[in-house]
Amino acid sequence: xxxxxxxxxxxxxxxxxxxxxxxxxxxxxxxxxxxxxxxxxxxxxxxxxxxxxxxxxxxxxxxxxxxxxxxxxxxxxxxxxxxxxxxxxxxxxxxxxxxxxxxxxxxxxxxxxxxxxxxxxxxxxxxxxxxxxxxxxxxxxxxxxxxxxxxxxxxxxxxxxxxxxxxxxxxxxxxxxxxxxxxxxxxxxxxxxxxxxxxxxxxxxxxxxxxxxxxxxxxxxxxxxxxxxxxxxxxxxxxxxxxxxxxxxxxxxxxxxxxxxx
Amino acid sequence: xxxxxxxxxxxxxxxxxxxxxxxxxxxxxxxxxxxxxxxxxxxxxxxxxxxxxxxxxxxxxxxxxxxxxxxxxxxxxxxxxxxxxxxxxxxxxxxxxxxxxxxxxxxxxxxxxxxxxxxxxxxxxxxxxxxxxxxxxxxxxxxxxxxxxxxxxxxxxxxxxxxxxxxxxxxxxxxxxxxxxxxxxxxxxxxxxxxxxxxxxxxxxxxxxxxxxxxxxxxxxxxxxxxxxxxxxxxxxxxxxxxxxxxxxxxxxxxxxxxxxxxxxxxxxxxxxxxxxxxxxxxxxxxxxxxxxxxxxxxxxxxxxxxxxxxxxx
Numbered sequence: 097x098x099x100x101x102x103x104x105x106x107x108x109x110x111x112x113x114x115x116x117x118x119x120x121x122x123x124x125x126x127x128x129x130x131x132x133x134x135x136x137x138x139x140x141x142x143x144x145x146x147x148x149x150x151x152x153x154x155x156x157x158x159x160x161x162x163x164x165x166x167x168x169x170x171x172x173x174x175x176x177x178x179x180x181x182x183x184x185x186x187x188x189x190x191x192x193x194x195x196x197x198x199x200x201x202x203x204x205x206x207x208x209x210x211x212x213x214x215x216x217x218x219x220x221x222x223x224x225x226x227x228x229x230x231x232x233x234x235x236x237x238x239x240x241x242x243x244x245x246x247x248x249x250x251x252x253x254x255x256x257x258x259x260x261x262x263x264x265x266x267x268x269x270x271x272x273x274x275x276x277x278x279x280x281x282x283x284x285x286x287x288x289x290x291x292x293x294x295x296x297x298x299x300x301x302x303x304x305x306x307x308x309x310x311x312x313x314x315x316x317x318x319x320x321x322x323x324x325x326x327x328x329x330x331x332x333x334x335x336x337x338x339x340x341x342x343x344x345x346x347x348x349x350x351x352x353x354x355x356x357x358x
Numbered sequence: 359x360x361x362x363x364x365x366x367x368x369x370x371x372x373x374x375x376x377x378x379x380x381x382x383x384x385x386x387x388x389x390x391x392x393x394x395x396x397x398x399x400x401x402x403x404x405x406x407x408x409x410x411x412x413x414x415x416x417x418x419x420x421x422x423x424x425x426x427x428x429x430x431x432x433x434x435x436x437x438x439x440x441x442x443x444x445x446x447x448x449x450x451x452x453x454x455x456x457x458x459x460x461x462x463x464x465x466x467x468x469x470x471x472x473x474x475x476x477x478x479x480x481x482x483x484x485x486x487x488x489x490x491x492x493x494x495x496x497x498x499x500x501x502x503x504x505x506x507x508x509x510x511x512x513x514x515x516x517x518x519x520x521x522x523x524x525x526x527x528x529x530x531x532x533x534x535x536x537x538x539x540x541x542x543x544x545x546x547x548x549x550x551x552x553x554x555x556x557x558x559x560x561x562x563x564x565x566x567x568x569x570x571x572x573x574x575x576x577x578x579x580x581x582x583x584x585x586x587x588x589x590x591x592x593x594x595x596x597x598x599x600x601x602x603x604x605x606x607x608x609x610x611x612x613x614x615x616x617x618x619x620x621x622x623x624x625x626x627x628x629x630x631x632x633x634x635x636x637x638x639x640x641x642x643x644x645x646x647x648x649x650x651x652x653x654x655x656x657x658x659x660x661x662x663x664x665x666x667x668x669x670x671x672x
Contacts, residue, residue, distance in 0.1 A: 108492070237429075239454070266542040283596065320499065321499055326645075347663075356615055
């Protein structure tokens with residue numbers, strides 16, 4: 097079977113950052129593979145190593161710069177990558193339906209049996225694309241999966257869904273399916289030097305809207321970010337000042353007042 | 359156009375976010391001059407309907423289908439209801455189960471979805487307040503058009519109260535056969551210790567950097583006579599067992615003293631410990647959200663402060 101993994105390069109803000117317009121200043125952002133997607137890539141690669149998946153393809157929506165991040169997923173064992181980008185996507189805050197338009201077109205080309213992606217992207221935190229994609233392409237789905245066992249012969253994925261409060265739901269999902277992957281599902285590997293070398297030769301196919309049979313109208317977003325600001329600190333904490341010794345001294349005093357003792 | 363809210367329940371009890379979503383839904387209904395409808399699907403729908411009949415609810419629709427959550431039934435029922443009552447706005451819990459059907463419902467209805475709202479305003483259209491970049495910033499997002507699905511974060515709206523005079527009616531829904539079947543539930547995080555019983559918790563987060571450094575925090579817990587707990591990344595990494603995890607998907611704790619070491623205070627973590635009597639935070643980032651709920655804070659390197667603190671109690 098074929099596994100398609102949706103991956104995203106996400107931005108993380110430095111401790112000190114400035115806001116320019118409706119986004120954080122480019123110079124105050126660091127880019128990396130989305131943490132949740134790292135677990136999805138690992139799950140797919142493990143399926144390949146177990147002989148269940150024949151091919152693992154990653155798909156991302158991102159400008160050319162993201163290829164460095166995509167290569168990390170290839171270095172960990174994905175076979176090849178598809179990167180979708182178009183000028184029409186530049187500067188807009190893509191809504192869920194637009195992303196689904198793009199992924200739908202890639203699914204039509206790749207015809208995967210299983211689509212894996214992270215529960216959410218660390219930067220925008222929507223948590224919606226995978227389940228919306230499943231609806232569009234007529235796949236079954238399960239969101240927030242933290243245990244996965246694929247029975248390819250029976251065409252079923254046995255999953256646990258991590259509910260709130262330390263409860264997991266046990267579910268069997270018929271394939272083809274879209275599963276959104278929670279952190280902790282597995283232990284994502286580090287790319288080996290050999291993997292990194294091999295990744296240089298793996299294909300990253302760049303596609304624009306016309307390659308996918310889409311137009312700019314298809315991906316017009318219904319959402320606009322109109323402002324961004326730092327939330328006002330609601331802190332009324334007593335901040336303990338001084339060097340490590342002085343602050344530990346004051347904190348010890350506080351803790352003893354609260355009745356803490358060995 | 360009316361406003362439709364879906365309640366959430368698990369194992370025989372309504373979850374709090376149901377009442378909070380009703381408050382958010384009422385806010386929207388007032389702004390749009392609309393009626394507020396509430397749907398409850400599966401389980402003891404008649405008993406749930408009675409509980410959900412709070413001030414401001416105009417109608418409650420009960421859909422008897424199974425005992426527990428099934429995304430297929432929720433989507434089928436809410437699609438049918440949304441069409442039937444011309445629900446332009448659908449307000450749902452931003453929970454694990456909410457995110458298992460809300461995006462599919464929005465897609466099926468052909469309307470935009472905005473998730474994890476922490477606030478909203480409605481004038482000519484909907485403006486949602488939500489966080490980005492791991493809670494470091496808030497954004498306002500304008501939604502084009504007057505039809506949408508909105509999921510609301512738990513704990514951001516007060517629960518609806520009082521007793522309403524909603525019309526309660528049962529609805530038959532044709533639920534198509536599902537290719538996703540729930541076969542059971544499992545409690546996780548049992549074992550040697552229940553962190554919810556501890557009077558003093560020393561909790562360790564990502565700031566600890568390496569597995570071998572956990573020992574330092576164990577030493578601190580020993581020195582203070584405290585119990586060791588952790589935030590999610592520590593458990594994801596397998597450095598401490600699941601029964602030590604504080605937060606939305608772990609344990610909710612309310613000790614007398616909670617000492618957060620190297621924990622930034624993501625919303626999922628805070629949901630699990632904000633009820634602690636006294637909260638102490640040690641973190642290098644002065645902007646870390648953990649300081650927003652702390653009573654005492656030290657901006658500093660835990661590797662400098664913690665050994666000194668251990669010495670104080672040695």
